[in-house]
Amino acid sequence: MSVHAEAIEEGHGTGSLGVPNLKLAMWAFLGSECMFFGSLIGTYFFYHDHSLAGPLPKDVFSIGITSISTFLLLMSSLTMALGVDAMRRGKALRSRNFVWGTALLGLTFVGFQVFEFHHFVTEKGLTLATSLFGSSFYVMTGFHGAHVTVGVIWLSIVGWMIHKGHFGQEKAINVEVSGLYWHFVDIVWIVIFTFVYLLEFAK
Amino acid sequence: MASIADFARAPAPTYHMARPPKTGLMDWLTTVDHKKIGILYGLSGLFYLLVGGLEALLFRIQLAVPDNDFLTGEQFNGLVTMHATTMVFLAVMPIIAAISNYFIPLMIGARDVAFPRMNAFSFWTFLFGSLLLNSSFLFGGAPNAGWFGYAPLTGSQYSGSGIDFWWTGLAMLAISSMVAGVNFIVTILNMRAPGMTLMRMPVLVWMILVIQFLLAFSFPPITVGLILLGFDRTFGTVFYQVSMGGDPQLWQHLFWLFGHPEVYVLILPSMGIVSEILPVFTRRPLFGHHAVIFSGVAIGFMGFGVWGHHMFTVGMGPIADAAFASTTAIVGIPTGVKIFNWLGTLWGGKITFPTAMLFAVSFIPMFTIGGLSGVMHSSPPIDLQQHNSYFVVAHFHYVLVGGALQGLFAGVYFYLPKITGKLLSEKLGKVHFWVFLAGMNLTFFPQHFLGNHGMPRRIYTYPADAGWNTDNMLGTIGVILMATATLVMVYNILTSWKKGKPAGNDPWDASTLEWMTTSPPPVHNFDFTPVVLSERPLWDHKRTPGFEIPVPETSESIHMPSNSWRPMLISVCILLIMVGLLTHLWPLCIVAALGIVAGVYLWVTEPA
Ligand code: HEM
Ligand SMILES: [Cu+2]
Numbered sequence: 001m002s003v004h005a006e007a008i009e010e011g012h013g014t015g016s017l018g019v020p021n022l023k024l025a026m027w028a029f030l031g032s033e034c035m036f037f038g039s040l041i042g043t044y045f046f047y048h049d050h051s052l053a054g055p056l057p058k059d060v061f062s063i064g065i066t067s068i069s070t071f072l073l074l075m076s077s078l079t080m081a082l083g084v085d086a087m088r089r090g091k092a093l094r095s096r097n098f099v100w101g102t103a104l105l106g107l108t109f110v111g112f113q114v115f116e117f118h119h120f121v122t123e124k125g126l127t128l129a130t131s132l133f134g135s136s137f138y139v140m141t142g143f144h145g146a147h148v149t150v151g152v153i154w155l156s157i158v159g160w161m162i163h164k165g166h167f168g169q170e171k172a173i174n175v176e177v178s179g180l181y182w183h184f185v186d187i188v189w190i191v192i193f194t195f196v197y198l199l200e201f202a203k
Numbered sequence: 204m205a206s207i208a209d210f211a212r213a214p215a216p217t218y219h220m221a222r223p224p225k226t227g228l229m230d231w232l233t234t235v236d237h238k239k240i241g242i243l244y245g246l247s248g249l250f251y252l253l254v255g256g257l258e259a260l261l262f263r264i265q266l267a268v269p270d271n272d273f274l275t276g277e278q279f280n281g282l283v284t285m286h287a288t289t290m291v292f293l294a295v296m297p298i299i300a301a302i303s304n305y306f307i308p309l310m311i312g313a314r315d316v317a318f319p320r321m322n323a324f325s326f327w328t329f330l331f332g333s334l335l336l337n338s339s340f341l342f343g344g345a346p347n348a349g350w351f352g353y354a355p356l357t358g359s360q361y362s363g364s365g366i367d368f369w370w371t372g373l374a375m376l377a378i379s380s381m382v383a384g385v386n387f388i389v390t391i392l393n394m395r396a397p398g399m400t401l402m403r404m405p406v407l408v409w410m411i412l413v414i415q416f417l418l419a420f421s422f423p424p425i426t427v428g429l430i431l432l433g434f435d436r437t438f439g440t441v442f443y444q445v446s447m448g449g450d451p452q453l454w455q456h457l458f459w460l461f462g463h464p465e466v467y468v469l470i471l472p473s474m475g476i477v478s479e480i481l482p483v484f485t486r487r488p489l490f491g492h493h494a495v496i497f498s499g500v501a502i503g504f505m506g507f508g509v510w511g512h513h514m515f516t517v518g519m520g521p522i523a524d525a526a527f528a529s530t531t532a533i534v535g536i537p538t539g540v541k542i543f544n545w546l547g548t549l550w551g552g553k554i555t556f557p558t559a560m561l562f563a564v565s566f567i568p569m570f571t572i573g574g575l576s577g578v579m580h581s582s583p584p585i586d587l588q589q590h591n592s593y594f595v596v597a598h599f600h601y602v603l604v605g606g607a608l609q610g611l612f613a614g615v616y617f618y619l620p621k622i623t624g625k626l627l628s629e630k631l632g633k634v635h636f637w638v639f640l641a642g643m644n645l646t647f648f649p650q651h652f653l654g655n656h657g658m659p660r661r662i663y664t665y666p667a668d669a670g671w672n673t674d675n676m677l678g679t680i681g682v683i684l685m686a687t688a689t690l691v692m693v694y695n696i697l698t699s700w701k702k703g704k705p706a707g708n709d710p711w712d713a714s715t716l717e718w719m720t721t722s723p724p725p726v727h728n729f730d731f732t733p734v735v736l737s738e739r740p741l742w743d744h745k746r747t748p749g750f751e752i753p754v755p756e757t758s759e760s761i762h763m764p765s766n767s768w769r770p771m772l773i774s775v776c777i778l779l780i781m782v783g784l785l786t787h788l789w790p791l792c793i794v795a796a797l798g799i800v801a802g803v804y805l806w807v808t809e810p811a
Contacts, residue, residue, distance in 0.1 A: 015393025021317045024393055028385045028419055035423035039457060043431065043442070046456075052448045128440045132448050135440035139431065153800060157807070166808075 026177045030184045037188050040143055044136040044196065051131035057200045060124045069112035070193050073148075076105035077186045080155075084179045087162070090169040096162040099175065102182065103155040106148050113145045137196075144192060147185045154178050205744050205751040207709050210719055213730040214758035221810040222765040233766035235319035236726060240326050241305030242622065247330060248297030249693065254337075255289035256686055258282045262663075263646075267679035269667035279663035280347035281365065285337075287350030288369070291469065292376050293333045295603070298611050299472045300329075303387060303411050305622060309717035309724060310408050312396025312733045317389040319764040320806065325383040327774035332375025335781060339368035349661065351462065351513075352432075354443035354454035359436050364785075367436060370429045371781035377426045378777065384419035387411065396716070398735035402496075405715045406489065409496045410475030413503040414468045421464035421507070428457035437784060452517060459510035467506040470570075470602060471499055473610020474541060477563045480617050481545055483713045484560040485552025491544040492738065498537035498544075505534045515583045516590045524583045531581035538574055542567060558632030559711075562613035565640055569605025573598055576651065594654025600647040604685075612639075612692070619696065620710050624722040625703030631695040635688045642684025649674035714742030719752070727763060731755045764811050773802040 015021055083098030117138070120126045126134045158178050161167045167174050225233055234240060262282045265274040274282070304322065308315055316322050339345050346369035348356045357366045391412045395404070404412075432454070434440040441447035443454060482489045489495060511519060511527030519527075545567050554560070576598040580586040589595055612635075620626050653674045658665065665671055709718040719741055720729050736750050737743045743750035776798035783791035 015317075015389075016395040016399070017393050019393065021389050021393050024389045025318065025385050028388045032381055032385065032419040032423055035420050036427060039424045039427035039460075043427065043453060043457075046450070046453055047442075047448075050448045050450070128434070128438055132441060135431075135434070135442050139434055139440065139442075143430075157804060161807075 020173050022173055022177050023180070026180045030180065033184065033188075037144070037191075040140040041192065041195070044140050047132040047136050051133040053131045055124050055126050055130075055133075057133060057137070057196070060120050060126055061197050061200060063197060063201065065112070066116070066193065066197055069109050069116075070189065072105050072112075073109045073186055073189055076102045076109070077183055079105065080179045080182045084172070084176050087167070087169065087172040087175045092162050092165075092168060095175060096159050099155050099159040099162065099178075103152045103159065106152040106155065106182075110145055110148055110152065113141065113148075117142075140196075141192065144185070144188055147188070151178075151182050151185055155182065207719055207741070207745065209744075209751070209754055210708075210730070213754050214756070216727060216730055216759040216761045218727065218761050218763050220763045220765050225766045230766060232771065233323075233768050235315075235323050235764050235767055235770070237304045237308050237316050237319065237322060238622075238724065238726075238728075240322055241301045241303075243326055244297045244304055244329075245301030245622075247333070248294050248301055249696075251289050251293035251297065251333065252295075252689065253693070255286050255294050256689060258286040258289065260682055260686055262286070263679040263682040265663060266665075266675050268676070269665050269669070269672055271664050274663065276663040277344075277347065280349075280661070281345035283661055284347050284349055284352075284369075285340075285345050288336065288346070288373075290603075291350065291465070292373070293336075295469050295607055295611065296376075296380070297329065299411075299414070299469070300325075300383065302407075302472065302476075302611075302614055302618065306618060306717055307387065307390060307408060307411060308394070309621075309720065309728055310405050310715055311391065311394060311399055312716050312729065312735060313390065313394040314728050314761065315764060316386055317394055318386050320767050320770050320811070321382055321386050323767070323770035324773060325379045325386065327771045328375050328379040328382070328777060331774055331778040332372045332379060332781075335375065335778060336368055336372025339365045339372075342368070351458055352454075353458075354432065354451050355445055355449070357432055357436075357454075358443055366432075367785050370433050370436070371785055374426060374429050374433070375777060375781060377422045377429070380418045381422045381426075384415040384417075384422070387415040388419065391415070396733050396735050402493065403735055403738050403740075405475075406478035406492070406495055406499070407472070407475030410471040410478075410499050413499055414471050417464040417468050417471075417503055417506060421461045421468075424457045425461035428454055428461075431457075433784065437787070452514070452519075455514055455517060456510070459513045460507070462513065463510040464503075464506040466599075466602070467502055469607045470610075471502065473566065473607045473614070474499065476610045476614040476617070477545065477566050478541075479715070480559050480563040480613055481548045481552075483617075483711050484555050484557065484563075485548055487548060487552045488739065489544070490547030490550075491540075494540055495544050498540040501537040502534060505530065505537070509534060512581055512586070515586045528581055528583050532578060535574065535578045535581070542571055542574075557616070557711075558627070558629055558636055559613050559617035561633070561636045562609050562616065565636070566606060566609045566613065569601055569609060569640075569643070573601025573603075573606055576601065589654060591660050592654035593650040593658045593660060596660055597647050597650035597654060600643075600650070604643055604647065609639075612636075615692070615696070617711070619699075620703075620706035621717060621722045621724070623700045623703070624706055625699045626706050626710060627695050627699045627703060631691055635692045635695065638684050638691070639688035642681040642686075642688060644681070645684065646678045646681030649677050709741070712745075714739035716740055719744075727761050731759055767806075767809060767811075769802055769806040769809060773799055773806070776802060 017024065079098045080102045083095045083102060086095035086098060128135055128138050155178055158167070158175055162175070224230065231239065231243070262274065262279055265271050265279055304316070343364040346365035348362050348366060352366070352369065356362060391408060431440070431442040435442050435444065441449055443449045443451070445451065478489055478495055508530045509527060511523055512531040515524055549564070576594065580589045580595065580598065616627055616632055653671055656670055658669070658671050706722045708721055716733055716735070719733065731754065733740065733752050736752070740752060744752045776795040779795035779798070780792050783789065783795060
């Protein structure tokens with residue numbers, strides 16, 4: 001099979017740039033996602049301090065709890081990196097454990113978010129319709145949470161494929177690419193946590 | 204002397220596929236072949252071109268005479284909105300997608316795109332999105348808030364269910380375009396034949412590469428804008444609620460941050476087509492080949508920094524106005540570079556004028572007229588006069604019809620013989636060209652004056668004593684001419700497809716790889732992977748000793764991707780989610796979302 005014919009097998013060829021198709025596609029997609037989250041976060045700040053009714057960010061955020069969930073998400077990037085590394089070195093079971101561990105940490109993060117939303121709605125009286133803050137906060141963090149959820153499902157499937165022996169060292173790219181996505185989602189959260197949560201208390 | 208007949212010597216390749224190929228209708232529904240997907244895009248685009256044209260014809264009849272009551276104001280608004288939305292998203296973009304799909308792999312010497320199933324997914328998502336959008340005519344009326352759908356007019360206080368079809372339909376088109384963008388970025392960067400360096404890529408491939416970046420990076424802002432709109436209308440958020448402090452400028456920024464790059468998505472491929480056609484029919488290399496490429500890239504980058512020129516009248520403030528005015532004027536520079544390069548190509552050429560060349564040549568002055576009026580309203584004080592008047596309508600129709608559409612027509616006459624294997628009738632082609640050119644100028648040139656005489660856009664009728672009667676009547680006659688010309692083209696396409704003269708591999712004695720294979724090409728495109736030695740591989744093969752493309756003695760073994768239902772399955776689930784949002788049937792949304800998860804699992808576990 002020529003180099004070229006091989007490149008057509010979806011995603012698994014190493015093409016003209018010397019980068020596998022799948023990885024290049026993920027980078028292009030993440031570029032697009034930067035614009036997506038950029039627009040959501042931009043909307044949040046476009047409307048910052050424009051709300052006509054309370055509660056305001058300072059009234060609802062609890063940095064302590066969110067710091068814990070942020071820490072868990074950061075740790076999940078570590079486990080993800082370890083999972084990718086293990087697969088590159090051909091240690092499938094170790095990789096599976098780290099990948100599933102990452103998914104579990106991600107799931108915990110989503111759990112925290114559900115708890116946070118629930119708390120804001122029932123205790124603090126902040127709903128989607130309360131104010132510009134409510135609308136832009138929930139939609140922005142909600143779409144981030146949805147991305148984490150997609151990541152959790154994805155990693156669970158990746159872990160399952162490793163478990164079943166479908167992904168071995170020669171297909172480490174599949175784990176690596178899910179890792180790229182995961183790190184991206186994590187970075188978006190760091191931006192949100194820093195600028196939306198922490199900065200609120202810096203003033 | 205080498206000739207393209209040499210390539211017939213190559214032994215036929217052997218295939219291996221994961222599953223036996225399907226035939227007939229089943230094949231079309233499950234195809235992952237870029238050529239078939241290209242044809243599907245092309246037929247859909249052509250269909251919607253006629254639909255959009257019919258809509259225009261209807262509202263031009265209304266505007267032909269003053270105080271007319273052929274249409275109500277409501278119907279007029281719906282038709283204008285759907286005309287623009289259809290032409291931009293459902294006619295021109297799909298025809299561009301058709302050309303990209305069919306020809307990018309052929310031009311770079313590849314067997315398919317990087318992700319064939321994702322490609323099919325893009326098509327079905329586009330098709331279902333377009334049907335959803337148009338089904339609004341049957342359920343409660345078309346969207347009627349204008350193609351740029353300014354908030355808060357699109358809010359539920361002011362607009363009916365048409366807007367729900369509009370935002371859900373457009374959201375599907377956005378998904379489709381973004382996925383296609385990623386797919387083609389990878390294809391062009393990573394699937395090039397050996398020796399096809401970036402600077403040896405045809406200009407059309409370059410322009411399509413640029414627009415894929417524009418698609419991937421400019422659709423997210425409008426997607427977010429649409430999501431916010433959908434949330435406002437469906438879940439009671441207050442993003443665009445002025446009474447809650449919402450700012451109408453938010454939507455405008457999100458829309459135009461998409462909207463301006465989008466107009467380059469529409470024009471750059473036509474610039475690429477013109478840059479491919481002029482050298483062939485002047486028998487000269489493209490003048491300043493690299494300058495044409497780099498100016499296209501520059502236009503792409505700058506396209507992200509000018510969106511505010513659509514908002515000069517909104518009151519962004521003097522600093523923003525000044526910044527956007529200068530960036531806008533500066534975009535004129537790379538545009539001018541291209542125009543002079545085309546003129547330089549024509550200069551001293553041995554020119555022949557088949558229909559493709561007529562359209563390509565007339566692209567230059569027609570586009571330039573539109574570009575010049577664009578530069579005029581890059582100046583805020585001038586734009587304050589021209590904004591929202593027919594002058595702007597004249598501007599964007601010169602660039603879109605005289606530019607983008609004429610470029611695509613040139614592409615139809617130039618490239619269709621490769622797809623059908625048959626030449627189009629030159630006689631009918633010339634009728635098409637001259638009648639269309641006359642109609643276009645009859646409609647849009649007087650609109651410059653209409654605008655300067657104060658006629659605003661989007662009014663459904665006007666008084667008899669405003670001084671606008673003649674120009675409007677001319678406009679309606681022009682549209683009838685354009686419609687007739689377009690029907691002549693459709694007739695030409697259909698009859699030539701059935702019984703046109705055989706085209707042969709290389710009817711125009713051209714210089715790029717797509718002409719070295721048969722017309723239509725075999726499923727695997729090329730019997731052997733060509734090695735590219737220059738910017739004009741086929742030209743040099745035919746004329747420059749030492750640059751012959753080597754023909755291998757041994758046969759290649761090719762892995763061909765197999766038909767798959769997965770792409771359409773996932774598109775259907777996305778459609779169902781949108782229907783669920785429209786009808787507030789939340790369980791449907793949840794089931795469809797689970798369907799997507801299942802579909803993706805089936806997708807990744809399916810042997811390609
Ligand atoms: C030389 C380059 C160009 C410049 C400087 C330019 C400038 C402008 C400006 C300032 C406006 C806003 C006018 C107003 O609403 O008051 C405008 C509108 C528009 N332009 Fe251009 N333009 C250029 C090229 C193009 C091209 C190539 C296309 C499309 C192929 C295009 C499509 C449009 C459209 C569709 C609108 C109107 C949007 C709407 O209000 O519905 N322009 N242009
Ligand atoms: Cu613009």
